Amino acid sequence: MKGDPRLDPKGLIQDSYRIEGITAAECRSIFLDWALSLPEGTGTDEALRRLLARHGADAPDHPMTEVLRAGLDRVAPPRRRGGRRGRFGN
Secondary structure, X not given: OOOOOOOOOOOHHHHHHHOOOOOHHHHHHHHHHHHHHOOOOOOHHHHHHHHHHHHHOOOOXXXXXXXXXXXXXXXXXOXXXXXXXXXXXX
């Protein structure tokens, strides 16, 4: 197996740090592939923290470090309600 079997099974994150001139858009694409390839039961937040500790410390300005940090951010739930209540308030 190429990468860490629990954190980076395909070695995608590791390889992204080795690609010179990689863009943020390419890192987001790699991140999505990484997320889809995680073994069932792997805690995504914990995996992201460990990958950041492993790779991000040596490359704080790398686009993949930025993507991994963004992966830890929680998306706020939408506030608007659908239907009539969302348009008119009651």
